[in-house]
Amino acid sequence: MIALARLVVVGFVVMTIFYWLIRIYARSLRRERLEKRWEREGASGDRNAYVEAGMREYDASLRPKLILGVYIVPTAVIAVILYFINFHE
Amino acid sequence: MRYVKWTLFALVALFVVGFLHYTLPQRDVVRVVSTYLERQDLNDWTRIFWANPDDQSGTLTNRDIQFIQTVDTRGRPRVYRNEDTGWSWPPYFKFDTANLQTQAEDFRSTAQAPQWVAITHYGWRNELLSIFPNAVSIRPVEGPDVRLIPWLNIVILTIMGGMALLLWRMWAQFRERTIDPALADVGEAWDRVDQRADAARGRFSRWLDSWRSKKRP
Numbered sequence: 001m002i003a004l005a006r007l008v009v010v011g012f013v014v015m016t017i018f019y020w021l022i023r024i025y026a027r028s029l030r031r032e033r034l035e036k037r038w039e040r041e042g043a044s045g046d047r048n049a050y051v052e053a054g055m056r057e058y059d060a061s062l063r064p065k066l067i068l069g070v071y072i073v074p075t076a077v078i079a080v081i082l083y084f085i086n087f088h089e
Numbered sequence: 090m091r092y093v094k095w096t097l098f099a100l101v102a103l104f105v106v107g108f109l110h111y112t113l114p115q116r117d118v119v120r121v122v123s124t125y126l127e128r129q130d131l132n133d134w135t136r137i138f139w140a141n142p143d144d145q146s147g148t149l150t151n152r153d154i155q156f157i158q159t160v161d162t163r164g165r166p167r168v169y170r171n172e173d174t175g176w177s178w179p180p181y182f183k184f185d186t187a188n189l190q191t192q193a194e195d196f197r198s199t200a201q202a203p204q205w206v207a208i209t210h211y212g213w214r215n216e217l218l219s220i221f222p223n224a225v226s227i228r229p230v231e232g233p234d235v236r237l238i239p240w241l242n243i244v245i246l247t248i249m250g251g252m253a254l255l256l257w258r259m260w261a262q263f264r265e266r267t268i269d270p271a272l273a274d275v276g277e278a279w280d281r282v283d284q285r286a287d288a289a290r291g292r293f294s295r296w297l298d299s300w301r302s303k304k305r306p
Contacts, residue, residue: 003176006177028262086182
Protein backbone atom coordinates (compact mmCIF):
# COMPACT_ATOMS: atom_id res chain seq x y z
CA MET A 1 0.00 0.00 0.00
CA ILE A 2 2.99 2.30 0.51
CA ALA A 3 3.74 2.09 -3.23
CA LEU A 4 0.15 3.05 -4.07
CA ALA A 5 0.25 5.93 -1.59
CA ARG A 6 3.52 7.10 -3.11
CA LEU A 7 2.03 6.95 -6.62
CA VAL A 8 -1.01 8.96 -5.53
CA VAL A 9 1.01 11.61 -3.67
CA VAL A 10 3.76 12.02 -6.31
CA GLY A 11 1.20 11.88 -9.11
CA PHE A 12 -0.92 14.55 -7.44
CA VAL A 13 2.09 16.84 -6.90
CA VAL A 14 3.31 16.45 -10.50
CA MET A 15 -0.18 16.99 -11.92
CA THR A 16 -0.61 20.10 -9.74
CA ILE A 17 2.70 21.53 -11.00
CA PHE A 18 1.57 20.96 -14.58
CA TYR A 19 -1.88 22.40 -13.82
CA TRP A 20 -0.38 25.68 -12.59
CA LEU A 21 2.21 25.88 -15.38
CA ILE A 22 -0.47 25.44 -18.05
CA ARG A 23 -2.87 27.78 -16.24
CA ILE A 24 -0.28 30.57 -16.06
CA TYR A 25 0.77 29.98 -19.68
CA ALA A 26 -2.82 30.00 -20.98
CA ARG A 27 -3.63 33.21 -19.09
CA SER A 28 -0.48 34.86 -20.41
CA LEU A 29 -1.40 33.94 -23.99
CA ARG A 30 -4.92 35.29 -23.48
CA ARG A 31 -3.63 38.56 -21.99
CA GLU A 32 -1.22 39.04 -24.91
CA ARG A 33 -4.03 38.41 -27.39
CA LEU A 34 -6.28 40.94 -25.63
CA GLU A 35 -3.53 43.58 -25.70
CA LYS A 36 -3.01 43.04 -29.43
CA ARG A 37 -6.74 43.15 -30.10
CA TRP A 38 -6.99 46.44 -28.18
CA GLU A 39 -4.31 47.93 -30.44
CA ARG A 40 -5.97 46.56 -33.58
CA GLU A 41 -9.31 48.05 -32.61
CA GLY A 42 -7.82 51.55 -32.65
CA ALA A 43 -6.29 51.72 -29.16
CA SER A 44 -9.27 53.68 -27.84
CA GLY A 45 -10.21 53.79 -24.17
CA ASP A 46 -8.28 52.49 -21.19
CA ARG A 47 -5.99 49.61 -22.14
CA ASN A 48 -5.88 48.14 -18.65
CA ALA A 49 -9.65 48.17 -18.24
CA TYR A 50 -10.09 46.52 -21.65
CA VAL A 51 -7.63 43.74 -20.82
CA GLU A 52 -9.01 43.16 -17.32
CA ALA A 53 -12.58 42.94 -18.66
CA GLY A 54 -11.38 40.40 -21.24
CA MET A 55 -9.61 38.37 -18.53
CA ARG A 56 -12.76 38.33 -16.36
CA GLU A 57 -14.70 37.06 -19.35
CA TYR A 58 -12.04 34.37 -19.93
CA ASP A 59 -12.11 33.25 -16.28
CA ALA A 60 -15.90 32.83 -16.46
CA SER A 61 -15.76 30.81 -19.67
CA LEU A 62 -15.32 27.05 -20.12
CA ARG A 63 -11.74 27.22 -21.41
CA PRO A 64 -9.82 27.60 -18.12
CA LYS A 65 -11.83 24.70 -16.66
CA LEU A 66 -10.60 22.43 -19.45
CA ILE A 67 -7.11 22.66 -17.89
CA LEU A 68 -8.46 20.41 -15.11
CA GLY A 69 -8.05 17.68 -17.73
CA VAL A 70 -4.45 17.63 -16.51
CA TYR A 71 -5.80 15.68 -13.51
CA ILE A 72 -8.36 13.60 -15.38
CA VAL A 73 -6.37 12.38 -18.39
CA PRO A 74 -3.41 10.71 -16.58
CA THR A 75 -5.78 9.09 -14.07
CA ALA A 76 -7.87 7.72 -16.93
CA VAL A 77 -4.72 6.50 -18.71
CA ILE A 78 -3.65 4.60 -15.56
CA ALA A 79 -7.11 3.01 -15.33
CA VAL A 80 -6.93 1.95 -19.01
CA ILE A 81 -3.41 0.49 -18.55
CA LEU A 82 -4.56 -1.40 -15.44
CA TYR A 83 -7.47 -2.88 -17.36
CA PHE A 84 -5.55 -3.89 -20.49
CA ILE A 85 -2.54 -5.35 -18.65
CA ASN A 86 -4.41 -7.33 -16.03
CA PHE A 87 -8.00 -8.00 -17.08
CA HIS A 88 -7.99 -8.10 -20.87
CA GLU A 89 -6.86 -11.36 -22.44
CA MET B 90 35.19 24.20 -23.98
CA ARG B 91 33.28 23.07 -27.04
CA TYR B 92 34.34 19.46 -26.46
CA VAL B 93 33.14 19.61 -22.85
CA LYS B 94 29.78 20.91 -24.00
CA TRP B 95 29.35 18.24 -26.65
CA THR B 96 30.50 15.48 -24.33
CA LEU B 97 27.96 16.54 -21.71
CA PHE B 98 25.26 16.79 -24.38
CA ALA B 99 26.12 13.32 -25.70
CA LEU B 100 26.02 11.84 -22.18
CA VAL B 101 22.61 13.35 -21.47
CA ALA B 102 21.28 12.14 -24.84
CA LEU B 103 22.70 8.66 -24.20
CA PHE B 104 21.06 8.54 -20.77
CA VAL B 105 17.66 9.67 -22.11
CA VAL B 106 17.70 7.25 -25.05
CA GLY B 107 18.90 4.40 -22.82
CA PHE B 108 16.22 5.14 -20.24
CA LEU B 109 13.49 5.12 -22.91
CA HIS B 110 14.89 1.97 -24.53
CA TYR B 111 14.79 0.21 -21.16
CA THR B 112 11.36 1.44 -20.11
CA LEU B 113 9.22 1.50 -23.28
CA PRO B 114 7.50 -1.75 -24.32
CA GLN B 115 8.95 -3.91 -27.09
CA ARG B 116 7.56 -7.01 -28.74
CA ASP B 117 9.41 -10.16 -29.72
CA VAL B 118 8.01 -12.99 -31.83
CA VAL B 119 9.08 -16.16 -30.01
CA ARG B 120 8.14 -19.75 -29.27
CA VAL B 121 7.69 -20.68 -25.61
CA VAL B 122 9.87 -23.61 -24.61
CA SER B 123 9.35 -23.80 -20.88
CA THR B 124 8.97 -21.84 -17.66
CA TYR B 125 10.85 -22.05 -14.39
CA LEU B 126 11.09 -20.56 -10.93
CA GLU B 127 14.42 -19.62 -9.40
CA ARG B 128 15.56 -17.95 -6.23
CA GLN B 129 17.43 -14.72 -7.02
CA ASP B 130 19.87 -12.83 -4.83
CA LEU B 131 18.89 -9.19 -4.94
CA ASN B 132 21.23 -7.42 -2.55
CA ASP B 133 23.73 -5.82 -4.91
CA TRP B 134 23.48 -2.84 -7.25
CA THR B 135 21.80 -4.87 -10.04
CA ARG B 136 18.71 -4.74 -7.78
CA ILE B 137 17.63 -1.75 -9.93
CA PHE B 138 17.03 -4.18 -12.82
CA TRP B 139 14.43 -6.14 -10.82
CA ALA B 140 10.93 -5.05 -9.97
CA ASN B 141 9.29 -4.13 -6.66
CA PRO B 142 6.14 -6.24 -6.77
CA ASP B 143 5.03 -5.29 -3.25
CA ASP B 144 6.14 -3.22 -0.28
CA GLN B 145 8.05 -5.90 1.62
CA SER B 146 10.02 -6.91 -1.50
CA GLY B 147 12.12 -3.78 -1.09
CA THR B 148 13.85 -5.16 2.01
CA LEU B 149 14.27 -8.78 0.91
CA THR B 150 17.78 -9.94 -0.03
CA ASN B 151 16.44 -12.79 -2.13
CA ARG B 152 13.13 -14.14 -3.37
CA ASP B 153 11.66 -16.54 -5.92
CA ILE B 154 11.17 -15.16 -9.43
CA GLN B 155 9.34 -16.77 -12.33
CA PHE B 156 10.96 -17.02 -15.75
CA ILE B 157 9.70 -17.76 -19.27
CA GLN B 158 12.13 -19.54 -21.58
CA THR B 159 11.64 -18.93 -25.29
CA VAL B 160 13.38 -19.25 -28.64
CA ASP B 161 13.11 -16.51 -31.24
CA THR B 162 12.47 -16.91 -34.97
CA ARG B 163 16.19 -17.36 -35.65
CA GLY B 164 16.57 -20.02 -32.98
CA ARG B 165 18.31 -17.80 -30.41
CA PRO B 166 17.31 -18.27 -26.76
CA ARG B 167 15.38 -15.46 -25.08
CA VAL B 168 14.62 -15.67 -21.40
CA TYR B 169 12.19 -13.30 -19.69
CA ARG B 170 11.55 -12.75 -16.04
CA ASN B 171 7.93 -12.53 -15.03
CA GLU B 172 7.28 -10.28 -12.04
CA ASP B 173 4.65 -7.81 -10.95
CA THR B 174 5.57 -4.17 -11.29
CA GLY B 175 2.71 -3.23 -8.95
CA TRP B 176 2.22 0.47 -8.37
CA SER B 177 5.90 1.33 -8.74
CA TRP B 178 8.17 2.18 -11.67
CA PRO B 179 7.98 1.43 -14.61
CA PRO B 180 4.26 2.28 -14.86
CA TYR B 181 2.94 -0.97 -16.35
CA PHE B 182 0.70 -1.62 -13.30
CA LYS B 183 1.21 -5.34 -13.80
CA PHE B 184 -0.38 -7.55 -11.15
CA ASP B 185 -1.19 -10.64 -13.21
CA THR B 186 2.14 -12.48 -13.08
CA ALA B 187 0.49 -15.79 -12.16
CA ASN B 188 -1.98 -15.49 -15.06
CA LEU B 189 0.81 -14.61 -17.49
CA GLN B 190 2.83 -17.62 -16.34
CA THR B 191 -0.21 -19.83 -16.93
CA GLN B 192 -0.72 -18.43 -20.42
CA ALA B 193 2.96 -18.88 -21.26
CA GLU B 194 2.75 -22.48 -20.05
CA ASP B 195 -0.33 -22.95 -22.24
CA PHE B 196 1.53 -21.69 -25.35
CA ARG B 197 4.41 -24.17 -24.97
CA SER B 198 5.26 -25.79 -28.28
CA THR B 199 7.94 -27.82 -30.00
CA ALA B 200 10.15 -26.90 -32.94
CA GLN B 201 8.23 -29.44 -35.05
CA ALA B 202 4.81 -27.89 -34.36
CA PRO B 203 5.63 -24.30 -33.39
CA GLN B 204 3.09 -21.93 -31.85
CA TRP B 205 4.47 -18.42 -32.37
CA VAL B 206 3.59 -15.77 -29.83
CA ALA B 207 4.36 -12.06 -29.43
CA ILE B 208 5.75 -11.26 -25.98
CA THR B 209 5.49 -7.63 -24.90
CA HIS B 210 8.28 -6.78 -22.50
CA TYR B 211 10.47 -4.02 -21.19
CA GLY B 212 14.04 -4.14 -19.93
CA TRP B 213 17.34 -5.61 -21.09
CA ARG B 214 18.94 -9.02 -21.15
CA ASN B 215 22.55 -9.01 -20.02
CA GLU B 216 24.37 -12.26 -19.35
CA LEU B 217 27.22 -10.65 -17.40
CA LEU B 218 24.89 -8.84 -14.99
CA SER B 219 22.37 -11.70 -15.05
CA ILE B 220 19.46 -9.38 -15.78
CA PHE B 221 16.34 -10.19 -17.79
CA PRO B 222 13.59 -8.25 -19.57
CA ASN B 223 10.24 -8.40 -17.77
CA ALA B 224 7.42 -9.97 -19.81
CA VAL B 225 4.23 -7.92 -19.64
CA SER B 226 1.81 -9.72 -21.94
CA ILE B 227 1.68 -12.59 -24.38
CA ARG B 228 -0.57 -13.28 -27.33
CA PRO B 229 -0.53 -15.73 -30.24
CA VAL B 230 0.51 -14.51 -33.72
CA GLU B 231 0.00 -16.07 -37.13
CA GLY B 232 3.58 -16.89 -37.96
CA PRO B 233 7.26 -16.20 -37.36
CA ASP B 234 7.44 -13.31 -39.85
CA VAL B 235 4.39 -11.32 -38.73
CA ARG B 236 4.92 -7.55 -38.89
CA LEU B 237 4.26 -5.71 -35.62
CA ILE B 238 3.96 -1.92 -35.76
CA PRO B 239 4.80 -0.29 -32.40
CA TRP B 240 1.76 2.04 -32.32
CA LEU B 241 1.93 2.48 -28.58
CA ASN B 242 5.54 3.69 -28.71
CA ILE B 243 4.69 6.02 -31.60
CA VAL B 244 1.90 7.55 -29.51
CA ILE B 245 4.00 7.79 -26.33
CA LEU B 246 6.98 9.41 -28.09
CA THR B 247 4.68 11.83 -29.95
CA ILE B 248 3.09 12.91 -26.66
CA MET B 249 6.52 13.32 -25.06
CA GLY B 250 7.66 15.45 -28.01
CA GLY B 251 4.50 17.54 -27.71
CA MET B 252 5.15 18.08 -24.00
CA ALA B 253 8.75 19.14 -24.67
CA LEU B 254 7.46 21.61 -27.27
CA LEU B 255 4.86 22.92 -24.81
CA LEU B 256 7.49 23.45 -22.07
CA TRP B 257 9.74 25.25 -24.54
CA ARG B 258 6.85 27.53 -25.65
CA MET B 259 6.02 28.20 -21.99
CA TRP B 260 9.59 29.24 -21.29
CA ALA B 261 9.66 31.49 -24.39
CA GLN B 262 6.40 33.12 -23.31
CA PHE B 263 7.68 33.61 -19.75
CA ARG B 264 10.87 35.21 -21.03
CA GLU B 265 9.05 37.50 -23.45
CA ARG B 266 6.36 38.63 -20.99
CA THR B 267 8.12 38.57 -17.63
CA ILE B 268 11.92 38.56 -17.85
CA ASP B 269 12.33 40.97 -20.76
CA PRO B 270 10.13 43.76 -19.29
CA ALA B 271 11.91 43.39 -15.93
CA LEU B 272 15.29 43.65 -17.64
CA ALA B 273 14.08 46.69 -19.59
CA ASP B 274 13.19 48.37 -16.28
CA VAL B 275 16.60 47.54 -14.85
CA GLY B 276 18.30 48.87 -17.99
CA GLU B 277 16.36 52.16 -17.87
CA ALA B 278 17.07 52.65 -14.19
CA TRP B 279 20.75 52.06 -14.80
CA ASP B 280 20.78 54.54 -17.68
CA ARG B 281 19.22 57.22 -15.50
CA VAL B 282 21.68 56.62 -12.67
CA ASP B 283 24.83 56.97 -14.74
CA GLN B 284 24.41 58.55 -18.14
CA ARG B 285 28.02 59.59 -18.46
CA ALA B 286 29.70 56.22 -18.04
CA ASP B 287 29.18 55.39 -21.70
CA ALA B 288 31.64 52.57 -21.96
CA ALA B 289 30.42 50.82 -18.84
CA ARG B 290 26.78 51.27 -19.80
CA GLY B 291 27.44 49.89 -23.27
CA ARG B 292 28.97 46.81 -21.75
CA PHE B 293 26.16 46.43 -19.19
CA SER B 294 23.46 46.85 -21.82
CA ARG B 295 25.13 44.29 -24.02
CA TRP B 296 25.25 41.88 -21.09
CA LEU B 297 21.55 42.47 -20.49
CA ASP B 298 20.89 41.92 -24.17
CA SER B 299 22.37 38.46 -23.90
CA TRP B 300 19.46 37.58 -21.54
CA ARG B 301 16.76 38.88 -23.88
CA SER B 302 14.96 36.62 -26.30
CA LYS B 303 15.85 37.17 -29.92
CA LYS B 304 13.57 39.59 -31.76
CA ARG B 305 11.29 37.60 -33.97
CA PRO B 306 10.82 39.13 -37.46
